[in-house]
Amino acid sequence: MTKSQAAIPRRTFIGLLHSAAMKFSLIAAVVVLALAQGSFAQDAADLERLGQYFEEMKNKMTVELTEILRNQDLANQAQTFMADKKTQLEPLAAQIQEQLRTVATSVEEQVKPLAANVQAQIQPMVDNFQKQVEAIFQRLTEQVRAVGN
Numbered sequence: 035m036t037k038s039q040a041a042i043p044r045r046t047f048i049g050l051l052h053s054a055a056m057k058f059s060l061i062a063a064v065v066v067l068a069l070a071q072g073s074f075a076q077d078a079a080d081l082e083r084l085g086q087y088f089e090e091m092k093n094k095m096t097v098e099l100t101e102i103l104r105n106q107d108l109a110n111q112a113q114t115f116m117a118d119k120k121t122q123l124e125p126l127a128a129q130i131q132e133q134l135r136t137v138a139t140s141v142e143e144q145v146k147p148l149a150a151n152v153q154a155q156i157q158p159m160v161d162n163f164q165k166q167v168e169a170i171f172q173r174l175t176e177q178v179r180a181v182g183n
Contacts (some may be wrong), residue, residue, distance in 0.1 A: 084130070095119065
C-alpha cells in the first residue's frame with residue numbers, strides 16, 4: 035500500500051465524523067417525534083367528538099333547510115336561516131381556534147423539554163465518540179509516518 039492509500043485525508047475523515055453525528059442527531063429527532071406522537075392520542079379523541087358534533091350540525095341543518103324549502107317565503111327564510119347559523123357558528127369557530135392554540139402550545143411545551151433532554155444525553159456520547167475517532171486517526175497518522183521514515 036502507498037502512503038496516499040493508507041492515510042485518509044484529515045478533512046475527509048472529519049467530514050465523515052460530522053456526517054455520522056448528523057445522522058445520529060436525525061435519529062434522535064425521529065425518536066423525539068415518536069414520543070410526542072403519544073401525546074396526540076387525547077387530541078384525537080377530542081377531534082372525534084368535534085367531528086361528531088359537526089356531523090350532527092350538518093344533519094340538523096339539512097332537516098331545517100328541507101323544512102324551509104317547503105315553505106313559500108323561501109328568500110326571507112333563507113336569509114334568516116343563514117344569519118342564525120352564522121351567529122351560532124361564530125362562537126364555535128372562535129372556541130375551536132382557541133382549543134387548537136391550546137393544543138399546539140401543550141404539544142410544544144411537551145416536546146421542547148424532551149428534545150433538550152435527548153440532546154443533553156446524546157451530546158456527551160457524540161463528543162466522546164469524536165475524541166475516540168480523533169485519537170485513532172492520530173495513532174494511524176503516527177504509524178504511517180513511522181513506516182514512511
